[in-house]
Amino acid sequence: xxxxxxxxxxxxxxxxxxxxxxxxxxxxxxxxxxxxxxxxxxxxxxxxxxxxxxxxxxxxxxxxxxxxxxxxxxxxxxxxxxxxxxxxxxxxxxxxxxxxxxxxxxxxxxxxxxxxxxxxxxxxxxxxxxxxxxxxxxxxxxxxxxxxxxxxxxxxxxxxxxxxxxxxxxxxxxxxxxxxxxxxxxxxxxxxxxxxxxxxxxxxxxxxxxxxxxxxxxxxxxxxxxxxxxxxxxxxxxxxxxxxxxxxxxxxxxxxxxxxxxxxxxxxxxxxxxxxxxxxxxxxxxxxxxxxxxxxxxxxxxxxxxxxxxxxxxxxxxxxxxxxxxxxxxxxxxxxxxxxxxxxxxxxxxxxxxxxxxxxxxxxxxxxxxxxxxxxxxxxxxxxxxxxx
Amino acid sequence: xxxxxxxxxxxxxxxxxxxxxxxxxxxxxxxxxxxxxxxxxxxxxxxxxxxxxxxxxxxxxxxxxxxxxxxxxxxxxxxxxxxxxxxxxxxxxxxxxxxxxxxxxxxxxxxxxxxxxxxxxxxxxxxxxxxxxxxxxxxxxxxxxxxxxxxxxxxxxxxxxxxxxxxxxxxxxxxxxxxxxxxxxxxxxxxxxxxxxxxxxxxxxxxxxxxxxxxxxxxxxxxxxxxxxxxxxxxxxxxxxxxxxxxxxxxxxxxxxxxxxxxxxxxxxxxxxxxxxxxxxxxxxxxxxxxxxxxxxxxxxxxxxxxxxxxxxxxxxxxxxxxxxxxx
Numbered sequence: 048x049x050x051x052x053x054x055x056x057x058x059x060x061x062x063x064x065x066x067x068x069x070x071x072x073x074x075x076x077x078x079x080x081x082x083x084x085x086x087x088x089x090x091x092x093x094x095x096x097x098x099x100x101x102x103x104x105x106x107x108x109x110x111x112x113x114x115x116x117x118x119x120x121x122x123x124x125x126x127x128x129x130x131x132x133x134x135x136x137x138x139x140x141x142x143x144x145x146x147x148x149x150x151x152x153x154x155x156x157x158x159x160x161x162x163x164x165x166x167x168x169x170x171x172x173x174x175x176x177x178x179x180x181x182x183x184x185x186x187x188x189x190x191x192x193x194x195x196x197x198x199x200x201x202x203x204x205x206x207x208x209x210x211x212x213x214x215x216x217x218x219x220x221x222x223x224x225x226x227x228x229x230x231x232x233x234x235x236x237x238x239x240x241x242x243x244x245x246x247x248x249x250x251x252x253x254x255x256x257x258x259x260x261x262x263x264x265x266x267x268x269x270x271x272x273x274x275x276x277x278x279x280x281x282x283x284x285x286x287x288x289x290x291x292x293x294x295x296x297x298x299x300x301x302x303x304x305x306x307x308x309x310x311x312x313x314x315x316x317x318x319x320x321x322x323x324x325x326x327x328x329x330x331x332x333x334x335x336x337x338x339x340x341x342x343x344x345x346x347x348x349x350x351x352x353x354x355x356x357x358x359x360x361x362x363x364x365x366x367x368x369x370x371x372x373x374x375x376x377x378x379x380x381x382x383x384x385x386x387x388x389x390x391x392x393x394x395x396x397x398x399x400x401x402x403x404x405x406x407x408x409x410x411x412x413x414x415x416x417x418x419x420x421x422x423x424x425x426x427x428x429x430x431x432x433x434x435x436x
Numbered sequence: 437x438x439x440x441x442x443x444x445x446x447x448x449x450x451x452x453x454x455x456x457x458x459x460x461x462x463x464x465x466x467x468x469x470x471x472x473x474x475x476x477x478x479x480x481x482x483x484x485x486x487x488x489x490x491x492x493x494x495x496x497x498x499x500x501x502x503x504x505x506x507x508x509x510x511x512x513x514x515x516x517x518x519x520x521x522x523x524x525x526x527x528x529x530x531x532x533x534x535x536x537x538x539x540x541x542x543x544x545x546x547x548x549x550x551x552x553x554x555x556x557x558x559x560x561x562x563x564x565x566x567x568x569x570x571x572x573x574x575x576x577x578x579x580x581x582x583x584x585x586x587x588x589x590x591x592x593x594x595x596x597x598x599x600x601x602x603x604x605x606x607x608x609x610x611x612x613x614x615x616x617x618x619x620x621x622x623x624x625x626x627x628x629x630x631x632x633x634x635x636x637x638x639x640x641x642x643x644x645x646x647x648x649x650x651x652x653x654x655x656x657x658x659x660x661x662x663x664x665x666x667x668x669x670x671x672x673x674x675x676x677x678x679x680x681x682x683x684x685x686x687x688x689x690x691x692x693x694x695x696x697x698x699x700x701x702x703x704x705x706x707x708x709x710x711x712x713x714x715x716x717x718x719x720x721x722x723x724x725x726x727x728x729x730x731x732x733x734x735x736x737x738x739x740x741x742x743x744x745x746x747x748x749x750x751x752x753x754x755x756x757x758x759x760x761x762x763x764x
Contacts (some may be wrong), residue, residue: 367582396591402598402599422579
């Protein structure tokens with residue numbers, strides 16, 4: 048995936064930050080000489096419309112992930128055969144012209160010909176929906192215990208009343224599960240990337256700084272890793288995670304496995320940059336005052352291209368998310384009771400489910416949107432990373 | 437040129453060695469050895485296993501010896517063409533894998549052919565008609581091609597196929613041909629069924645290649661030799677095909693080195709969604725039943741398939757590009 052080029056092909060090379068007013072532009076010329084590097088990067092980045100959109104979407108995703116339990120209304124683990132495989136049910140927002148949130152109770156029946164469960168709304172009864180209602184218990188941000196949710200049904204259990212995106216085969220609410228899954232999938236990507244950065248910067252730094260045989264060995268290692276089909280390999284490793292392990296341990300091991308995918312590209316970026324900077328005068332100066340190589344690499348060289356590392360990280364994140372989703376989809380990654388996009392999609396593997404309950408395919412949308420947003424953001428960051436070019 | 441070939445071959449051998457070690461690690465990873473699980477399964481199904489039989493099995497597979505001896509034993513067996521036994525199926529691994537591996541190769545090659553056949557003309561079009569409506573449309577397509585993981589694309593296609601066309605997408609053969617011996621009719625049937633897997637697997641690569649081709653060709657189009665050719669009065673079409681496209685195609689050819697591992701990787705998951713009789717579903721079940729001999733061998737063979745594919749593409753590239761052929 049290394050050859051992703053500038054998507055819009057519109058990387059202008061401005062000497063001047065974009066401003067609408069010509070007079071202001073004159074002023075801008077002076078501004079640019081005193082601007083800090085961070086400001087320059089931000090100005091360059093701001094020009095990239097798709098990247099800005101990506102930034103907004105990614106930020107929204109993480110906000111949703113953080114507030115997942117608050118935004119969810121049903122307990123994502125609460126199963127019930129009474130409401131299995133229910134299609135999405137709308138919420139009414141108007142009651143005879145007056146704004147009011149309510150829904151109707153649903154009565155499940157079994158079709159006597161196809162034996163499929165069908166649901167009919169009872170229009171005569173209204174279940175009002177309250178904002179900031181009490182629901183299942185959770186810990187906000189993992190610390191504050193509470194049971195307040197954005198919405199909840201009044202007078203009836205929320206689990207049996209609101210189904211924005213329908214339910215799965217076990218009667219669990221897909222909307223609520225999707226929110227919790229977003230949190231799992233996005234943070235497993237972050238954790239994986241953190242380990243990937245560590246590996247990439249250390250190995251790439253060493254490879255570029257020392258050169259010679261060390262460089263050859265590390266470069267061959269990367270080449271070999273990149274030429275092997277990864278999915279079968281990670282499947283093999285993931286399958287060895289014992290079934291008896293707790294959810295947290297499985298989560299941790301899958302993060303580790305996933306992270307081993309993302310570091311090679313980063314190592315190459317870091318190596319290239321270190322090679323470029325190694326011969327600069329300040330490096331020699333540092334050597335002459337007796338700095339150790341470790342200090343030179345990590346204190347003097349690496350901070351110079353932090354922005355490149357951030358860009359490469361953003362581009363590595365979608366790879367991790369796809370890796371986790373694929374593994375869980377195959378039943379080799381996270382396992383129930385953990386909820387992630389891959390775990391949810393696992394239920395939609397066969398043609399029966401897809402044909403009879405297409406709403407189970409909903410997690411496809413956040414996966415695709417998240418990957419697109421991360422790619423746009425990463426492309427924009429990469430173009431902006433070197434504002435002097 | 438010989439030096440170039442030798443270098444590629446050496447790297448290929450090194451990669452295969454690394455791969456064999458990794459596959460061996462995968463076989464060894466689950467707790468206990470496969471005899472343990474074999475015996476567990478035997479006693480579950482009511483069979484008894486004498487202590488001597490267990491010891492005999494362990495000796496036959498060299499499980500009582502240190503790790504590196506086990507590895508060497510396994511390797512020498514494989515090099516002699518003996519892929520070992522599958523413990524869950526009680527059949528030689530070679531029997532189980534044979535045809536499936538062939539079909540995996542067929543599916544992968546079909547995906548690559550699709551990628552090339554589609555990406556080349558679109559890439560040229562996008563470069564020549566830069567910033568036109570069509571160019572933007574293809575750029576948009578490229579974004580989605582890159583962002584949609586192939587197995588999700590397969591899932592969505594399956595849904596669309598069922599809802600809109602009322603057909604169940606999937607499989608590589610019509611039911612009539614599934615167990616039939618190979619014949620011309622069966623091959624035709626296979627080709628018909630290949631289209632959907634090829635599209636699904638080729639989508640991501642096509643998106644990448646369109647961008648590569650577009651960027652390469654744009655670099656070439658501004659060069660003086662193009663102007664010269666145009667001044668000479670060459671028709672635009674001939675000029676394009678004869679000079680800049682040929683130059684721009686070289687990095688295009690080398691892209692197979694990263695395309696092939698990607699495609700082989702995705703085949704596994706896509707095969708499960710589209711129920712293709714490749715090694716993918718076999719790998720998943722073998723991992724689920726901890727039939728590690730079978731799983732390790734599949735991982736190894738998939739890797740070998742990738743390495744050989746990459747090697748062949750390197751040789752094609754050398755044949756295409758005199759700069760590589762003559763430089764080294």
